[in-house]
Amino acid sequence: MEENHNTRLTSSELSVVWSSYQNNSMAVCVLKYFAANVNNADIKSVVDYALASSEKNLQWSKDILKKDNQPIPIGLTDEDVSPTAPRLFSDEFYLYYLKNMAKIGLSIYGVALSTAANSEVRNFLSQAIQGSTDLYNKSANLLLSLGIFVRPPYVSPVKSVDVIDEKKYLKGIMKLNNNKRPLNVIEITHVEANIETNALGNALLAGFAQVAKSKKVRNYCTTGKDIAKKHIKLFATLLTDDDLPSPMPWALDITDSTIAPFSDKLIMFHSSLLIASSISNYATGSAASLRTDIQTDYVRLAAEVAQYSSDGVNIMIKNRWLEQPPQIPNHKKLAKG
Known part of the structure; x- marks a missing residue:
């Protein structure tokens, strides 16, 4: 109705x-x-x-x-x-x-x-x-x-249904004798997805850094590219430690053009959208992961991305590129006259 x-x-x-x-x-x-x-x-x-x-x-x-x-x-x-x-x-x-x-x-x-x-x-x-x-x-x-779709790793089929009967299933921070349990398929899913999104972000920011007109915007994009590379390396290690392949998009080519197709304002806006998506992905990955070391990694990486985001917001504010979302009136300020 x-x-x-x-x-x-x-x-x-x-x-x-x-x-x-x-x-x-x-x-x-x-x-x-x-x-x-x-x-x-x-x-x-x-x-x-x-x-x-x-x-x-x-x-x-x-x-x-x-x-x-x-x-x-x-x-x-x-x-x-x-x-x-x-x-x-x-x-x-x-x-x-x-x-x-x-x-x-x-x-x-x-x-x-x-x-x-x-x-x-x-x-x-x-x-x-x-x-x-x-x-x-x-x-x-x-x-x-x-033939260029990036597939997550395959895993061997399980032979029977099982339940978690020990608290050590959650452990992961203490790496004694490398005794962390292997990743489960839910954790693999989020790790692989974050490798793929960071690889795309790395390529996009590399292109932006190449054409941005402002030195501050170029430096900002370069910093973001470096962060993405670091995060890819960490996520890839989680897979390779369990003898799993670390799939990566390989056809993310960038030309040698230095002529800007986009304004610096668009570059910063687009970067902020990717950052928001990244923080959301990390929060989801942390919530879905049962190994405590992986949860800790996601929290730490999200904090790093949040700080990077704050730096970008300051650039946008300084250049008057950041629009204020609709909000309620400041009633306390209005009451003071």
Whole structure:
């Protein structure tokens, strides 16, 4: 049954619609550049699909905000992208990028749907989830057909069902005689996923560092690249210590172009989106892991990424690139006159 009366957006609904406008305004800019610099016809079709979906989501977000009498955010605009700039990334990079962004979309929109009451917002989020699902499947299918889909490690089948009957199953901080238990499949899943996302982030930030105009932005991207490499090494060690392979995307090529396709504002905004996703992934990985040393690793890495994020926020504030999300009035300040 549809709502038969007008209702204001709740704080959670306004939050997701406002954030969706910001994120999709960035995605439209990035995908316009990708679409203008892609050679493979099959990959171009996936890029075009992603661009059309982002443009649709951007318009839906704008319409919902206008209907609720909310100001339209500045976001990212055509001024923040130069589609005619020379190619910076490979076609295969675009596919890995789209697969990862589809995963982020599924996570963000999925959580938001469970907090929404407004039927128009729920319809928007449901359509956005379907779009992200389709994008993931299209990019995954093409990666598979090209033979470059990064598969998590295989494990030998278990012979029987078992239960955890000893507390030492949780241990891992004390590495006495290298007696940590082997990783379970849930822990492997999150470790491998974080290797893949960090590899993509490393390549993206390397490209950004190559073309950013501001020295501070270039240095920021270089620092992020170094952090990603360090985290990849730690996660890979968790796998190789158990004689498991450490799968990595290998077709993340970057050209030698130094001509910026994106503004420094877009570069910093995009970096902040990746950082937020990384912190969320680490929190999920920590919660899903039963070995205490892995939990500790995730907490430590998340703290490092959070500090890196804070440095980026300061750069954005200094350059007036960071928009303030909608918030309630400061009633205490107003009462003081």
